[in-house]
Amino acid sequence: MAKQKQKMTDDTLLNIIEREVGQASSYGGELDAQRRKALEYYNGEPFGNEIAGRSSVVSTDVMDVVEWAMPILMRIFGSGDQVGRFEPQNEEDVELAEQATDYCNYVFFRQNDGYALLRDAIKDALLSKTGIFKVVWKDDDTVERESYEGLSDEEFQLLVMDDAVEVVEHTAVGGMVEETTEVMDEEMSMVEPVPMMHNVTIMRSISKGRVDIEVVAPEEFYISRTARTIEDANFVCHRTSYTVSQLIEMGFDDADTYQSDDSQHHEQEYVARNWADDSLASKPDEETDRSTREIWIDEAYIRCDWDGDGIAEIRKVWKAGDKIILNEEVDRIPFADICPVPMPHKFYGFSMADIVMDLQLIKSTLWRNILDNIYHLNNGRFECLDGKVNMDDMLTNRPAGVVRVKEIGAVKRLDAPNIGNAPYEMLNYIDTVRDGRTGITKFNQGLDANVLQSTTATAYMQQMQSSQARIELIARNFAETGIKKMFLMIYELLQKNSDKATTVRLRNEWVEVDPASWQSKADFTVKVGLGNGSRDQNMVHLQTLAQMQEKIVAAGGMGLLVTPKNIFNTLKEIGMNMGLKNIEEYITDPEDGQVQQQPDPDAGKAQVEAMKVQVDMQKLELEAQKLAMEKQKLDFEGQKLQAEIAMEQQENQLKAAELQMESYSGRPIKVG
Numbered sequence: 001m002a003k004q005k006q007k008m009t010d011d012t013l014l015n016i017i018e019r020e021v022g023q024a025s026s027y028g029g030e031l032d033a034q035r036r037k038a039l040e041y042y043n044g045e046p047f048g049n050e051i052a053g054r055s056s057v058v059s060t061d062v063m064d065v066v067e068w069a070m071p072i073l074m075r076i077f078g079s080g081d082q083v084g085r086f087e088p089q090n091e092e093d094v095e096l097a098e099q100a101t102d103y104c105n106y107v108f109f110r111q112n113d114g115y116a117l118l119r120d121a122i123k124d125a126l127l128s129k130t131g132i133f134k135v136v137w138k139d140d141d142t143v144e145r146e147s148y149e150g151l152s153d154e155e156f157q158l159l160v161m162d163d164a165v166e167v168v169e170h171t172a173v174g175g176m177v178e179e180t181t182e183v184m185d186e187e188m189s190m191v192e193p194v195p196m197m198h199n200v201t202i203m204r205s206i207s208k209g210r211v212d213i214e215v216v217a218p219e220e221f222y223i224s225r226t227a228r229t230i231e232d233a234n235f236v237c238h239r240t241s242y243t244v245s246q247l248i249e250m251g252f253d254d255a256d257t258y259q260s261d262d263s264q265h266h267e268q269e270y271v272a273r274n275w276a277d278d279s280l281a282s283k284p285d286e287e288t289d290r291s292t293r294e295i296w297i298d299e300a301y302i303r304c305d306w307d308g309d310g311i312a313e314i315r316k317v318w319k320a321g322d323k324i325i326l327n328e329e330v331d332r333i334p335f336a337d338i339c340p341v342p343m344p345h346k347f348y349g350f351s352m353a354d355i356v357m358d359l360q361l362i363k364s365t366l367w368r369n370i371l372d373n374i375y376h377l378n379n380g381r382f383e384c385l386d387g388k389v390n391m392d393d394m395l396t397n398r399p400a401g402v403v404r405v406k407e408i409g410a411v412k413r414l415d416a417p418n419i420g421n422a423p424y425e426m427l428n429y430i431d432t433v434r435d436g437r438t439g440i441t442k443f444n445q446g447l448d449a450n451v452l453q454s455t456t457a458t459a460y461m462q463q464m465q466s467s468q469a470r471i472e473l474i475a476r477n478f479a480e481t482g483i484k485k486m487f488l489m490i491y492e493l494l495q496k497n498s499d500k501a502t503t504v505r506l507r508n509e510w511v512e513v514d515p516a517s518w519q520s521k522a523d524f525t526v527k528v529g530l531g532n533g534s535r536d537q538n539m540v541h542l543q544t545l546a547q548m549q550e551k552i553v554a555a556g557g558m559g560l561l562v563t564p565k566n567i568f569n570t571l572k573e574i575g576m577n578m579g580l581k582n583i584e585e586y587i588t589d590p591e592d593g594q595v596q597q598q599p600d601p602d603a604g605k606a607q608v609e610a611m612k613v614q615v616d617m618q619k620l621e622l623e624a625q626k627l628a629m630e631k632q633k634l635d636f637e638g639q640k641l642q643a644e645i646a647m648e649q650q651e652n653q654l655k656a657a658e659l660q661m662e663s664y665s666g667r668p669i670k671v672g
Contacts, residue, residue, distance in 0.1 A: 057364065061434060077478070082101065107490055112211070121338060125351065140207070141206070148200050151198040164206070171198070223347060236301045240296070243295070258320040297320055301334075337481065355438065373419045379397060500516075571583065
């Protein structure tokens with residue numbers, strides 16, 4: 001006989017939540033103590049081992065490491081307008097993937113304060129082991145008051161037919177009007193129709209859904225002790241507070257009857273975080289306005305067999321005091337976590353504070369001893385003969401002061417030994433150990449002149465790269481875990497909950513986006529902005545690439561090795577490294593406004609043939625010039641020969657004349 005299904009009861013759910021929260025609290029007892037200690041070290045609070053009259057200085061290594069890691073990580077993730085990028089699965093999905101990338105980043109940075117979310121989550125992770133993102137779909141219902149005048153019957157009916165419209169005031173003007181006329185000394189009444197006009201005031205309910213992202217405080221997040229990841233956890237809980245008014249607006253009409261305690265305000269971690277403000281001030285017993293009364297809600301996500309079919313599903317359960325106020329099935333647990341130093345097979349890893357706190361204690365102890373030694377050297381102890389020294393003079397410690405004595409040698413200084421340079425060398429050694437553990441060194445904190453003068457450029461670059469390797473690993477851990485999951489959640493929520501297309505400005509253009517048409521799943525990779533080097537290093541590499549492209553184009557390689565799109569992408573990356581988020585304002589994408597032309601495979605051959613023809617033409621021109629020079633030389637030789645012949649003929653004529661005149665005169669005659 002088949003076993004009858006048995007549905008789970010609210011009491012069972014209450015027991016599960018109370019048991020899991022209790023176990024998580026006991027698990028978190030040591031965890032809370034570690035995170036509270038990290039906050040106290042970050043704040044530079046006393047250790048509790050101080051001695052009256054001795055130095056109580058506290059080093060701030062935890063704060064220094066966290067605050068120096070923050071700008072590097074924020075530059076990696078927050079310097080551009082894209083944190084994540086969707087990659088298409090098929091060739092026809094390229095355009096859709098680009099639109100999903102732009103719109104999900106738009107939702108993160110514009111509809112939510114993406115910079116603040118990254119800042120808070122990264123700082124929580126560096127200081128308190130984990131940074132927790134919570135990504136949910138939020139329906140924002142608002143009511144707007146609208147007034148209309150002079151509406152026709154058709155317009156009025158069309159307006160009030162909308163279910164989201166509630167009529168507040170309505171006035172009708174016009175209708176059937178009786179008109180009196182005089183005909184043949186007799187009065188006659190006629191009824192003429194006048195168009196009905198409507199003046200109306202309405203209240204319109206507007207429902208706008210959006211993706212809502214927040215960073216959960218570490219002490220408000222609970223997870224099963226046996227969980228290794230959020231995805232496989234049987235229990236995850238977010239303990240948060242709402243006012244009675246907020247709960248009523250959310251649909252819980254009996255919120256005024258809910259009971260809860262304010263134990264969360266007494267958590268050690270909460271106290272450590274809010275030690276410097278007045279948020280811990282005691283509240284009056286009687287609330288002046290019950291609508292602002294604070295109620296703590298346990299928002300639990302439980303894997304359980306609620307319907308008794310033998311298969312566990314994820315239930316979202318809200319618990320206020322000892323009462324279940326919400327119980328519904330959901331698709332996934334809406335949390336994503338980041339951890340700087342994750343541990344395999346464990347949910348909680350290590351924070352940057354965990355690996356520095358012991359060094360802060362040692363460094364503070366050395367620092368105190370150095371200062372105490374200096375104080376003793378400047379204000380040492382003395383021995384004096386009883387009755388031989390004026391004690392008032394002795395106890396008045398001032399420069400050039402006089403101590404009256406009744407006997408020479410009645411006062412003797414008890415010199416404290418100088419501890420020498422060993423503590424200072426130890427302080428430098430501790431800084432070296434801290435740099436090795438964290439990757440936060442003087443090379444990425446800013447160099448002083450002495451270090452720069454004693455360091456070659458090659459050694460400096462090697463030190464920079466080795467010190468950045470640790471920070472880059474932390475950035476990669478963040479990117480491939482919580483930030484990647486967060487963007488997948490944004491994509492999934494948009495795809496499942498968007499019911500209509502919306503028009504937004506993406507890449508300086510107004511684009512209609514319809515997330516409902518996206519694929520149910522997408523291949524998603526996280527782009528780590530400048531994780532492979534500094535801006536200057538990237539600029540050098542990109543400029544070298546641009547020069548290579550320029551040489552290829554000059555050699556006739558356009559369309560073979562380089563396309564206009566390649567050149568645009570290079571210039572776009574250069575602009576992003578320069579801090580320009582909208583590079584399209586300065587250069588135009590060659591694909592915008594025109595159909596991309598496919599490169600002609602025969603274009604290269606034609607260019608080569610044209611170059612050969614050009615070379616042959618140049619050869620022919622050289623041969624023609626050579627022939628012209630040979631012709632000029634032959635012409636010159638001919639002219640020279642003709643001149644020589646003419647001169648010879650002239651000489652022959654002169655000789656003939658001489659001979660003829662000699663024959664007549666009988667004596668020699670010279671002509672010319």
